[in-house]
Amino acid sequence: MNLRSDAVGEALLAGLENDLLPVAARAAEADRTAALPGENWDEIRESGYLRLFHPAALGGAGIDGVLQARAMEVLARACGGTYWSATMSTLLAGKLVTAYGDPAGKHRHLIDGVLSGERKACFAVVEPTSGSDPGTYRTRVRRSGAGYLISGTKAKITNAPDADLAVILARLDEGWCFAFVDLRQPGVSRFTTPTLGLKAMPWGGFTLDDVPVEAQDVVPVPYTEFARGMAWGWLFISVSSIATAENALAAAVRHATVHESWGRPLAHLETVGSQLADSRAEIDAVRLLAWETSWHRTQGRDVTGRVATLKITATETAVRVLNRAVQIHGAQALVSGSDLERWYRDAPMNVIGGFASNRLRELVAEQAGVGHVPYEPFDWLQGTGLELDLVATASPLVGVSR
Amino acid sequence: MDFSIPETSAERRREGAGAVHGTVPGPTPAARRRWVAQVSANGATASRIPIALGGHGRDARATGSLLSGLAAAVPDPTAALAVAANGLLVTESLWRLGDQRRLPAIITGEAIGAIDLTEADGGAHPTGVTAHRTGNGWELTGSKRWVVNAGIADHFLLTAAGDDGSRTAFVIDARSPGILTEEVAGPGAPWIAPVRLDRVQVHDDAVLGTTGAALTELVPVLAALDRSLMLTVWLGALQDLAEQTRVLALADGSRFGRPAGRSQAARFGLADLISHLDLFSGLVQRALWQFDARPEALRADGAAARLYLSLHIDTMLAAAGEVAGPLPGHRLLHVLAAAPLLRVASGPQITRPVLAAAMTGLGGSTILEETR
Numbered sequence A: 001m002n003l004r005s006d007a008v009g010e011a012l013l014a015g016l017e018n019d020l021l022p023v024a025a026r027a028a029e030a031d032r033t034a035a036l037p038g039e040n041w042d043e044i045r046e047s048g049y050l051r052l053f054h055p056a057a058l059g060g061a062g063i064d065g066v067l068q069a070r071a072m073e074v075l076a077r078a079c080g081g082t083y084w085s086a087t088m089s090t091l092l093a094g095k096l097v098t099a100y101g102d103p104a105g106k107h108r109h110l111i112d113g114v115l116s117g118e119r120k121a122c123f124a125v126v127e128p129t130s131g132s133d134p135g136t137y138r139t140r141v142r143r144s145g146a147g148y149l150i151s152g153t154k155a156k157i158t159n160a161p162d163a164d165l166a167v168i169l170a171r172l173d174e175g176w177c178f179a180f181v182d183l184r185q186p187g188v189s190r191f192t193t194p195t196l197g198l199k200a201m202p203w204g205g206f207t208l209d210d211v212p213v214e215a216q217d218v219v220p221v222p223y224t225e226f227a228r229g230m231a232w233g234w235l236f237i238s239v240s241s242i243a244t245a246e247n248a249l250a251a252a253v254r255h256a257t258v259h260e261s262w263g264r265p266l267a268h269l270e271t272v273g274s275q276l277a278d279s280r281a282e283i284d285a286v287r288l289l290a291w292e293t294s295w296h297r298t299q300g301r302d303v304t305g306r307v308a309t310l311k312i313t314a315t316e317t318a319v320r321v322l323n324r325a326v327q328i329h330g331a332q333a334l335v336s337g338s339d340l341e342r343w344y345r346d347a348p349m350n351v352i353g354g355f356a357s358n359r360l361r362e363l364v365a366e367q368a369g370v371g372h373v374p375y376e377p378f379d380w381l382q383g384t385g386l387e388l389d390l391v392a393t394a395s396p397l398v399g400v401s402r
Numbered sequence B: 001m002d003f004s005i006p007e008t009s010a011e012r013r014r015e016g017a018g019a020v021h022g023t024v025p026g027p028t029p030a031a032r033r034r035w036v037a038q039v040s041a042n043g044a045t046a047s048r049i050p051i052a053l054g055g056h057g058r059d060a061r062a063t064g065s066l067l068s069g070l071a072a073a074v075p076d077p078t079a080a081l082a083v084a085a086n087g088l089l090v091t092e093s094l095w096r097l098g099d100q101r102r103l104p105a106i107i108t109g110e111a112i113g114a115i116d117l118t119e120a121d122g123g124a125h126p127t128g129v130t131a132h133r134t135g136n137g138w139e140l141t142g143s144k145r146w147v148v149n150a151g152i153a154d155h156f157l158l159t160a161a162g163d164d165g166s167r168t169a170f171v172i173d174a175r176s177p178g179i180l181t182e183e184v185a186g187p188g189a190p191w192i193a194p195v196r197l198d199r200v201q202v203h204d205d206a207v208l209g210t211t212g213a214a215l216t217e218l219v220p221v222l223a224a225l226d227r228s229l230m231l232t233v234w235l236g237a238l239q240d241l242a243e244q245t246r247v248l249a250l251a252d253g254s255r256f257g258r259p260a261g262r263s264q265a266a267r268f269g270l271a272d273l274i275s276h277l278d279l280f281s282g283l284v285q286r287a288l289w290q291f292d293a294r295p296e297a298l299r300a301d302g303a304a305a306r307l308y309l310s311l312h313i314d315t316m317l318a319a320a321g322e323v324a325g326p327l328p329g330h331r332l333l334h335v336l337a338a339a340p341l342l343r344v345a346s347g348p349q350i351t352r353p354v355l356a357a358a359m360t361g362l363g364g365s366t367i368l369e370e371t372r
């Protein structure tokens, strides 16, 4: 481990932060109107953010994994919803196209579009049924002439309301595939779903009714590939949490050092300081793991299990940090329209988005080698005696009187 | 930045395990002394000392790998702590504060040092011992409660308060007349025991460093070690606990006729144990890197590493218990018994204010420049 950063990287981050100042300034308004400001997208395109996660050969910036994670945090701190939308498009969807498509050849135009920001992409897996259980997914690709047709409904999808391109997990024959689908065509009907937090993020779904897909845009994949691909998503969602937590902690430190109670700034109170300290330790821990896994991942190593670990802990840490920040701010945190109120609504989105943390605990256990568990109906109290109530009795021995 | 793992780190871990050589300390003081001396001689104390002084001249990260490997190979974390207290707290203090006289025998394992864990808390903890000037030396009286290697050491490193309240560090002969090791049950026993000093006469040359300057000279060394390298003892112990827990999860359980690993509580417990361990490990690695490369960041970041362990050790142990059920493996019993030691020194009562001070500029310290 070497945590020394170089001047080039620092300059890149400082420049990005500067470019994104207007995005940060619009965060409260974007939340209030539940819409991603068009200027945000323009500024993100111009900032070069969308190129940061890809190799130079594909038009990317070719920077290391730690710098990528730190750049993510810059945008995520500016505006969580905007961050989700942009990073979902370029990082998760973009990586899926490069990993499973033909980025140098047939799919180069898709990559170019996503990296320039001309196209926005989404990754559509979950359906209106149970997002955690792929057994409930129905969307299917079937052959038709030289190509395919895709039908089904995807829901709870980031960028579904305004994406140009969708990477869709669908059934193909007895297995699965990723389909790269142009959403700007007949047969696609979209819907928007209002959210609790990350309100600037476009969120919702679409129904595909025999939408044509070219043969080259259907890539058969084993289901296990899905988790590997999703690991990019878990990484960026974790950074979203880290950023939200860091924002809340910075606000709490500020508040605690200026707001007076009992004759002094709050920070003089022992447990106020303790809450700041606990948050600092926990955020540092998850941030280091984010940097580390991002670094290994860009070095080409499969760190899926550790990214799952990161997603669980980073997202749940942020919720704890937000609760501490609310405690320190008192009623000020609960005023509608305050930054803290917004972050407080943003934080739990990350706990569920892109796999609920409890679903991921299963994955971590599996990766630890304890095997896959077939879920059984909850019937195992039956016949143990534990499903029975105590029967009232008149026996003087147990002292029941009627 | 770079998160590559040095190729030598696995080798160092094996070396640490090799220093133990599968041995378990016997129950008598003599047997425990032999064991600490042997493990120390096998490289546990020499690691950080410069080659010119007879050591191996390794950096904190290599030493951390060695110690975590060692701790993973010793069932009782307190025994590993005894080796580390001697090899790190005592040895590094002697070296840094320029004690050339006792260092050589300590490095080779011929001599062993004792130290009270609370010395790392500096002035936040009462010294318990007073030092009065005598003709050409000092008279020490009082007691220390948490002395590692009590009763088996040759040297005893301690701080004592002078008449003016200032603290001086001493390295005294642990068998001096007037020193009494008490046998009490409690966390860490018998490795960690109270020591009473009854008018112990020591010569002037027992003073380590500058008279009256222990808080500025010795304490920063001990505090930094306690929040970086010493944590690798817990890291190694918990890594082994996680592995044993994982293995137990595969074994037959008894409840509802299912293997323990079929219980979702057990599976999630294992996931949480692994997760907290990975996070704690990252903070420890950062502290180890800072120890050599950026020591000024260690005050806050080492405290963060130590605090993280304090905050989550209960969850980790409960998770292991969830898998192990009522028949825990030996490792869990030992770690459960040793865990209260985490409150003796560098506990949350210490690390929280240290960290809060660095964040707010209060508490008599300066805000640290962000280390990111």
Ligand SMILES: Cc1cc2nc3c(=O)[nH]c(=O)nc-3n(C[C@H](O)[C@H](O)[C@H](O)COP(=O)(O)OP(=O)(O)OC[C@H]3O[C@@H](n4cnc5c(N)ncnc54)[C@H](O)[C@@H]3O)c2cc1C
Pocket (backbone or CB within 6 Å): A088, A122, A123, A124, A125, A126, A127, A129, A130, A131, A132, A133, A155, A156, A157, A158, A159, A198, A349, A350, A352, A353, A354, A355, A356, A358, A359, A362
């Ligand atoms: C902000 C946000 C963005 C999202 N973006 C996308 C996107 O871009 N693309 C996409 O495809 N989906 C997206 N989703 C959907 C998301 O992936 C699902 O919400 C998530 O996987 C959980 O599925 P579900 O909500 O249907 O809950 P369900 O599957 O109905 O599960 C409900 C709850 O049951 C528990 N549970 C489920 N399975 C298990 C298990 N095996 N063990 C223990 N507990 C379990 C969990 O606590 C879970 O939260 C997004 C969601 C959010 C909140």
